[in-house]
Amino acid sequence: MIGRVCGTGSYLPIRTVSNDELSHVMETSDEWIRERTGIRFRHVALEETTSDMAAEAAARALKNGEVNADEIELILTATSSSDVIYPSAACIVQKRIGAQNALAFDLNGACSGFVIAFNTAQAYIRAGIYKTILVVGAESMSRLVDWSDRSTSVLFGDGAGAAVFELCKDAPYEHVVGVRGDTLIRVGGPCREQRMTMDGQAVFRFAVTTIPQCVNELCQKAGVTPDDVDWVICHQANVRILDASIRRLGMPAEKFYRNLDRYANTSAASIPLALDEMREKGLLQSGQRIILVGFGGGLTWAGVMMEV
Ligand code: COA
Numbered sequence: 001m002i003g004r005v006c007g008t009g010s011y012l013p014i015r016t017v018s019n020d021e022l023s024h025v026m027e028t029s030d031e032w033i034r035e036r037t038g039i040r041f042r043h044v045a046l047e048e049t050t051s052d053m054a055a056e057a058a059a060r061a062l063k064n065g066e067v068n069a070d071e072i073e074l075i076l077t078a079t080s081s082s083d084v085i086y087p088s089a090a091c092i093v094q095k096r097i098g099a100q101n102a103l104a105f106d107l108n109g110a111c112s113g114f115v116i117a118f119n120t121a122q123a124y125i126r127a128g129i130y131k132t133i134l135v136v137g138a139e140s141m142s143r144l145v146d147w148s149d150r151s152t153s154v155l156f157g158d159g160a161g162a163a164v165f166e167l168c169k170d171a172p173y174e175h176v177v178g179v180r181g182d183t184l185i186r187v188g189g190p191c192r193e194q195r196m197t198m199d200g201q202a203v204f205r206f207a208v209t210t211i212p213q214c215v216n217e218l219c220q221k222a223g224v225t226p227d228d229v230d231w232v233i234c235h236q237a238n239v240r241i242l243d244a245s246i247r248r249l250g251m252p253a254e255k256f257y258r259n260l261d262r263y264a265n266t267s268a269a270s271i272p273l274a275l276d277e278m279r280e281k282g283l284l285q286s287g288q289r290i291i292l293v294g295f296g297g298g299l300t301w302a303g304v305m306m307e308v
Contacts, residue, residue, distance in 0.1 A: 002174040003125040003133060003165030005308065007065015010161040010276040011056035012263070013045040019154070026150045033154050038239025042157030042264035044142045049083045053160035054138035055096035057272070061134065061162035062097065064279070069097045072164070073130040075104040076121055078113030078137045078268035080297065081144050082106055093136060102134070111235045111296025112179065113137055113268030114161070118292065119176050119304055121165050131167040136160060137268035146195035155237070157264035161272025173289060175221040175305040177214055180298075196297075204241060207295050211245035214293045214303040222289075222305050226251050229305075230288040231278070235295055236260035236270040257283070267296065284308045 018041040019030035033039055045053065054077055062069060077090035087095075090104035109116035114137035121133040138160035145153040211234055219226055232255055234242060239258065246253050257274050266273060271292055278284050288308050295301040 004168035006166045007061045007164040008276040009057045009060025011053045012159045013043040039264045040261045045158040050140045051089045051092035054136045057160035057162040065164040069099040072099040072102045074133045076117040078117040081140045111267045112294035112300040112302045114271045115294035115302040133165045136162040137272045139267040159266040159269045173307045177303045179302045207241045208244040210301045212248040218305040231290045234293045237265045
């Protein structure tokens with residue numbers, strides 16, 4: 001008894017910022033950013049707040065899944081960049097979409113946030129507590145990064161994605177691997193002035209070890225091989241991280257969806273943004289076996305195998 005994704009939605013800020021534009025405000029270049037990360041541009045929320053984006057992505061997911069707002073029993077918003085501490089982004093989403101019957105709370109799992117929220121939603125469904133859950137990943141990373149730190153600020157972007165889960169009694173797969181935490185990416189300083197600092201190379205090494213480990217563990221738990229997997233949707237941080245993980249796994253690169261050239265690293269929003277984009281392009285077909293892998297700040301990682 002697990003929840004199946006029955007609708008997805010996303011929202012991207014209207015304003016895009018190219019690498020060339022960044023090179024006018026800091027010492028960087030399109031060539032450096034593209035070669036080191038694969039990013040060409042990112043969306044930056046100038047007008048929108050995190051909750052604005054979350055609510056819009058949520059409304060679109062409900063519309064796509066043909067689910068009424070009052071059917072939603074729980075809203076989980078994965079974010080590390082909520083507008084304020086109270087009300088949570090999830091509470092603002094609840095009010096905006098009119099989900100009057102839903103409990104709503106935020107969950108901060110950094111870039112692993114959506115997968116952690118996904119797995120939390122599955123646990124509620126499996127326990128028989130809720131049948132219909134809305135999970136949102138939304139981030140305004142542009143407000144969290146230190147724009148004077150070129151090695152970190154150029155990597156991130158803003159956006160939101162959402163998925164509605166409905167109880168599905170006969171769905172065959174849902175294998176979950178765990179979450180671990182230590183501290184390498186951290187946000188320092190007193191509350192409102194907090195800015196992200198990161199040891200990029202250490203995070204890189206962590207990611208290229210964790211992704212293959214996570215994919216292999218999920219396949220083992222499900223009793224299948226990576227050949228039996230149709231798609232791997234990894235957190236979109238860096239194309240070199242994806243390429244190195246693919247080499248280690250020996251899997252075909254086409255099975256790893258990627259869109260970070262256009263969005264950069266949108267943290268908890270990257271996986272639901274990818275899911276929604278893949279659905280729109282008709283890439284997700286019933287019966288396909290999909291692995292989601294999140295990794296990032298904490299350091300944390302989380303994975304799940306599911307069938308669409
Ligand atoms: N533009 C131009 N030069 C830059 C730059 C930028 N935006 N950022 C850093 N540099 C410079 C550095 O100052 C350094 O210069 P130096 O050799 O004169 O000291 C040089 O480029 C190389 O820096 P280095 O840190 O060795 O580069 P790298 O190959 O490790 O790439 C990252 C840096 C951050 C792109 C890479 O480590 C990475 O992607 N890590 C993973 C980060 C990540 O994805 N985090 C989020 C996970 S959720």
